Amino acid sequence: MTIELRNVVLLVRKEVVEARRNRWVLLYATVFAVLSLALSWMGLAGLSGYGLSGFGRTAASMINLVMLTVPLMGLTLGATSLAGERERGTLLFMASQPLTRFEVLAGKFIGMAVALLGALVVGFGLSGVVIAYYGGTTSVGQYVGLLGLTFILAMATLGIGMAVASLTQRTDTAIGVALFTWLVLVVIGDLGIIGGSLLADVGISRMFALVLINPLQVFKLAAILTIRGSLDVLGPVGVYATRAHGGSLLALLVAVSMVWVVAGFCVSYGVFRRKGAV
Amino acid sequence: MVKPSVTIIIACLVTYASGAADSLGSTRIVGSDAGPKGLFDTLVDAVDGDTVLVTGGRFDGHIVIDRSITLIGQDWPVIDGGGTGTVVTVSAPDVTIRGCVIRNSGVLLEAENAGLAVGADRVAVVGNRIEDVLFGVYLRQADSCLVRANRIAGYATLAPARRGDLVRAWYSKHASIEDNVLEEGRDLIVWFSDYSVVRGNTVSNARYGVHLMYDSDCEVSDNVFIHNSVGAYLMYSRRLVVQGNTMAYNRGPSGFGLGLKDLDDTDVTDNFIVDNRVGIFVDNSPREIDSSMLYKHNVIAYNDQGVRLHASVERTRVTINSFMDNYEHVSVPGGGHAPRVEWYGNYWSDYEGYDADGDGTGDVPYRSEKLFEDLIGRHPKLRLFVYSPAIQAMSLAARAFPVVRPQPKLIDNTPRLMPYFTSRSRVIDKRSALPLGAACVTFIGLGIVMGLKTGLGGNVKGPRERRRGGAG
Numbered sequence: 001m002t003i004e005l006r007n008v009v010l011l012v013r014k015e016v017v018e019a020r021r022n023r024w025v026l027l028y029a030t031v032f033a034v035l036s037l038a039l040s041w042m043g044l045a046g047l048s049g050y051g052l053s054g055f056g057r058t059a060a061s062m063i064n065l066v067m068l069t070v071p072l073m074g075l076t077l078g079a080t081s082l083a084g085e086r087e088r089g090t091l092l093f094m095a096s097q098p099l100t101r102f103e104v105l106a107g108k109f110i111g112m113a114v115a116l117l118g119a120l121v122v123g124f125g126l127s128g129v130v131i132a133y134y135g136g137t138t139s140v141g142q143y144v145g146l147l148g149l150t151f152i153l154a155m156a157t158l159g160i161g162m163a164v165a166s167l168t169q170r171t172d173t174a175i176g177v178a179l180f181t182w183l184v185l186v187v188i189g190d191l192g193i194i195g196g197s198l199l200a201d202v203g204i205s206r207m208f209a210l211v212l213i214n215p216l217q218v219f220k221l222a223a224i225l226t227i228r229g230s231l232d233v234l235g236p237v238g239v240y241a242t243r244a245h246g247g248s249l250l251a252l253l254v255a256v257s258m259v260w261v262v263a264g265f266c267v268s269y270g271v272f273r274r275k276g277a278v
Numbered sequence: 279m280v281k282p283s284v285t286i287i288i289a290c291l292v293t294y295a296s297g298a299a300d301s302l303g304s305t306r307i308v309g310s311d312a313g314p315k316g317l318f319d320t321l322v323d324a325v326d327g328d329t330v331l332v333t334g335g336r337f338d339g340h341i342v343i344d345r346s347i348t349l350i351g352q353d354w355p356v357i358d359g360g361g362t363g364t365v366v367t368v369s370a371p372d373v374t375i376r377g378c379v380i381r382n383s384g385v386l387l388e389a390e391n392a393g394l395a396v397g398a399d400r401v402a403v404v405g406n407r408i409e410d411v412l413f414g415v416y417l418r419q420a421d422s423c424l425v426r427a428n429r430i431a432g433y434a435t436l437a438p439a440r441r442g443d444l445v446r447a448w449y450s451k452h453a454s455i456e457d458n459v460l461e462e463g464r465d466l467i468v469w470f471s472d473y474s475v476v477r478g479n480t481v482s483n484a485r486y487g488v489h490l491m492y493d494s495d496c497e498v499s500d501n502v503f504i505h506n507s508v509g510a511y512l513m514y515s516r517r518l519v520v521q522g523n524t525m526a527y528n529r530g531p532s533g534f535g536l537g538l539k540d541l542d543d544t545d546v547t548d549n550f551i552v553d554n555r556v557g558i559f560v561d562n563s564p565r566e567i568d569s570s571m572l573y574k575h576n577v578i579a580y581n582d583q584g585v586r587l588h589a590s591v592e593r594t595r596v597t598i599n600s601f602m603d604n605y606e607h608v609s610v611p612g613g614g615h616a617p618r619v620e621w622y623g624n625y626w627s628d629y630e631g632y633d634a635d636g637d638g639t640g641d642v643p644y645r646s647e648k649l650f651e652d653l654i655g656r657h658p659k660l661r662l663f664v665y666s667p668a669i670q671a672m673s674l675a676a677r678a679f680p681v682v683r684p685q686p687k688l689i690d691n692t693p694r695l696m697p698y699f700t701s702r703s704r705v706i707d708k709r710s711a712l713p714l715g716a717a718c719v720t721f722i723g724l725g726i727v728m729g730l731k732t733g734l735g736g737n738v739k740g741p742r743e744r745r746r747g748g749a750g
Contacts, residue, residue: 016728052526052552052579052706060603060665068667114728122725128718132711140713147721190668194653194660204659211662220665232529232555233582233605235654235661 007103008110011094015081015111016118024080028073029119033126035065040127041134062127063223066150067216071157072182073119077112078161079178082268083171095276105269109162116154120147145226152257153219157185159264160215166271185216204240211237212253215260222253303327303347310335310355317341317357326370332378342367343375351377354407359383364392365411371398376405383411385433387442392416393430396423403428412436414444414463417471422452432463438485438507447471455479465489468496476501486511487525490518498523502706506530509554511537516569518544522702526552534559535581542569548702549576557581557604564593574598575700583609592618600625600697605664606651608687613655615687625694633695644693645686649676652684 019025039061085091085108094104124147161178168174193210196202202210211217221241225231231238231249245252306320306328314337320330326346334353340363343349347370356379359365363384366375375394384391393411394403395418402424408414414430417423430444444463447453453474460466460481467489468474474493480502481487487503490496490512499521503509507530512518518541525535533555538544541563551557557578564571570593577600578584584604585596588611601607601624610616623639631642650669654661663669 050524050550050706052524052550063665064667064670118725118728121721121728125718125721125725128714128721132715132718140717143714144717187668187671190663190666191672194663194668197660198653198657207659207662217666224665232533233661234664236659237662 003100003103003106007099008107011099011104011107012111012114015108016115018081019077019112019115022077025073025077025115025119028069028077029122032065032069032073032119033123035069036062036123036127037130039065040130059227062146063220066153066223067220068186070116070120070150070154071185071216073116074154074157075161075164075178075182076175077116078158078163078264079165079168079174080171081108081112082162082165083168083174086165087171092276101273102269105162105265105272109158109265112158113151113155116158117151120150120154124150142227146223149219149222149226149254149257152254152261153215156215156257156260156264159261159268161264163264163267163271166268166275185214189214190217204237205244208237208241208244212256215257218253218256222250222257225250225253303329305329305331308332308335308355310353313337314339321347326372340365340367342369343373344369346370346372348374349376349378350374351379351406354379356381359393361385362391363389364395364416366394368394368396368401369398372400373398374402374404376402379407379409381407381409381411383413385412385436385440387412387440390416390442392442396420399423402426408444411442411444413442413446414460415446416443417445417447417450417453419449420447420453421450423447423450424454425456425458426454427457429459430463431461434462434483438464441485443467444481444484447474450474460484467491468493472496475499480504481506485530487528489513490515493518497521500702502526503528503535504706508532508537509535509551511539512541512544513537513539514541515544516542520544520546520549522548522700524550524552524706525554525557526550526706528554530555532556532559533582537561538563538571540565541571542566543571545572545574546576547572547574548700550700551576551578551581551584553580555582556586556609557584558586560585560587560591560594562588563591570594572597575698575702576600577602577697577699578607579603582606585609586611587616587619588612589614589616591616594619596621597623598694598698600694600699602627602697606648606654608646609651609655610687611655613652615685619688621688621690623692623694624690625697626690627697629693629695631693638695640693640695644690646688647684647686648673649684651687 095101128143160181164177164181165174168177197207221231224233230242232242241249306324308317308320308330310333312335317332317337318341321341321343324330324345324347329348329350332351332355334355336356336358338358338360340359341357357365359382361382361384365380365383380393383393390413392413393408395416397418397420399421401420403415404426406428408428408430410433415425425445432441432444441464443465444460445455445466447468450471451473453468453471455476457478460479461483463484465484465486466479466481469491472494475497476488477497478500482505484506487506487509488498488501492514494516496515497519498510499519500523502524504526506528509525509528511534528535535551535554535557537559539561542565573596575598579602581604584601584607586609596619607626626644629640629644631640633640650672
């Protein structure tokens with residue numbers, strides 16, 4: 001398989017242009033920016049005047065906001081884009097061009113990732129300016145780290161969204177399945193683990209392993225680790241994770257997230273290669 | 279309470295004045311090139327009331343001050359113990375030491391090697407730099423001593439378990455420990471020393487910021503205890519005043535901002551207790567049947583648990599404190615609630631009531647009852663799920679359908695609507711927010727450029743023909 005980089009770049013640009021015209025992407029970007037702005041505003045009515053800060057409302061609510069909105073963006077964008085193009089026949093047109101299927105799909109994926117990154121960068125930028133203006137004590141490194149982790153989460157959910165689209169027949173179905181996946185990742189999965197651990201006596205190490213399945217929880221762990229330097233706010237399981245994996249914990253969490261990115265892309269590529277553009 | 283420190287300060291001023299006055303003693307000058315022998319000879323020759331002025335230089339060895347003199351260092355003369363024993367030993371009363379660098383004590387815990395060991399009354403240790411020592415200033419059965427404005431740093435390379443106390447008072451009543459900066463030690467500890475004052479110190483990277491054992495009528499005020507294992511751990515004492523301190527980022531294995539064990543009649547007021555594992559840990563305080571505890575005007579914010587206390591705590595009033603964004607404001611280990619604690623007039627950041635009559639007090643009681651906190655209390659490992667949307671959904675459901683409503687941990691009938699900030703506490707150095715602002719402005723610019731630039735893609739051409747003809 002040969003990959004012509006120029007073709008991929010071309011498709012990425014096409015995808016970004018389309019994302020810019022996509023009202024959903026604009027809506028998500030606006031909602032994300034406004035919410036993060038409002039949250040950082042409200043959360044700062046605290047102790048920064050005394051030179052004190054903590055893992056308080058700002059950080060916690062930013063993590064929650066990201067966990068709610070970013071997967072929604074990634075999943076629906078991934079699902080609608082691939083399924084929509086297939087339904088409109090543009091994917092077929094694309095496949096008829098002198099392009100490999102890998103180039104087509106990689107172009108789509110990277111293009112949508114870039115569009116998501118644009119939305120995230122603006123949202124993070126606006127709230128960061130507010131935090132800085134009101135004398136928040138967040139360091140640049142932590143903030144950029146948080147942005148990076150959010151981007152990885154966006155790519156992971158984008159990959160899952162594309163996999164969902166390739167496994168379903170129609171756009172409506174793809175969106176429905178993507179939304180259900182979102183609900184599972186955000187609420188149902190966690191409640192399942194909580195309920196399960198109450199019924200069966202799940203050990204601490206197994207609980208940590210279970211939680212690693214969910215890319216949202218992985219993002220949460222990595223974000224708290226970036227901000228705090230350890231997971232001790234998460235109680236016994238957090239202390240166990242910090243002790244057991246030490247300095248390589250962040251690398252482990254990032255690697256787990258990247259597995260989702262790659263897996264989502266590979267599934268949709270496999271199906272696309274086998275089934276073609278119809 | 280009579281402030282014992284006033285008498286101490288007067289005593290020390292008199293000491294200092296008498297030492298400095300030429301009418302009482304002569305001034306002996308030790309030059310910077312005198313060498314250790316020069317200093318030791320001068321100290322041997324000096325008589326009570328003399329002043330020994332050391333104008334810089336370095337003196338290797340251990341010195342003993344056994345007469346009531348004033349030792350003043352100019353241009354930071356260094357007294358270096360060479361890594362063995364106790365560097366300076368004071369065995370005469372009314373000695374003043376100021377402006378000296380004392381360093382390199384031994385590291386034997388069992389020998390209690392110290393930078394400065396004091397075994398006599400009314401000794402003043404003021405404005406010295408005491409570095410690389412096991413114990414810093416050790417007051418042993420030395421009443422009415424003053425330890426003020428010293429910078430004391432332990433051996434940072436020693437494992438925490440091998441460190442000594444940077445200030446230790448042992449059976450030394452009326453000790454004044456003020457405005458010192460302590461780093462990399464074990465505790466600032468006061469044992470069996472009634473009427474002592476610990477005021478205005480900054481202690482960081484230690485085990486306990488301050489540790490009181492069996493003291494009565496002591497004051498712990500206006501100190502900053504940050505990045506220690508525990509901020510302040512006060513035990514087995516009566517009639518303490520704990521006022522205006524900042525206890526922040528204390529997150530060792532126990533990680534208390536302020537730990538209170540077997541205390542009686544203690545007032546905890548005007549403190550900032552921020553981002554500790556547990557803000558205030560109440561363990562069997564009050565202990566005696568005739569004593570009570572008061573917590574007032576404290577800001578308790580961003581801790582994992584704001585206050586942790588057992589259900590058996592009683593004769594305790596908690597009022598006009600600001601509980602802000604603690605993950606759990608109040609924790610009662612083992613579940614249940616603390617029915618005999620009086621909570622009134624506090625600010626609770628998760629209060630959801632209203633104030634229709636505008637008197638600053640909420641019209642509906644604050645009830646601390648969260649299903650998930652209840653669950654965490656019984657299953658600590660579920661704490662893993664804090665800060666997750668699932669938990670919010672669960673609390674929301676529990677409020678909407680209160681079939682599984684837990685018992686409230688506390689009820690505050692007169693919750694404040696606005697937090698109360700005491701003006702007493704000290705401001706910690708702030709980090710500049712400029713880099714973050716600059717980085718984020720760059721972010722926004724980048725986002726806008728990405729948005730605009732791609733829209734100008736007029737030169738979108740068809741895909742390049744593959745020479746080998748391998749179409750997809």
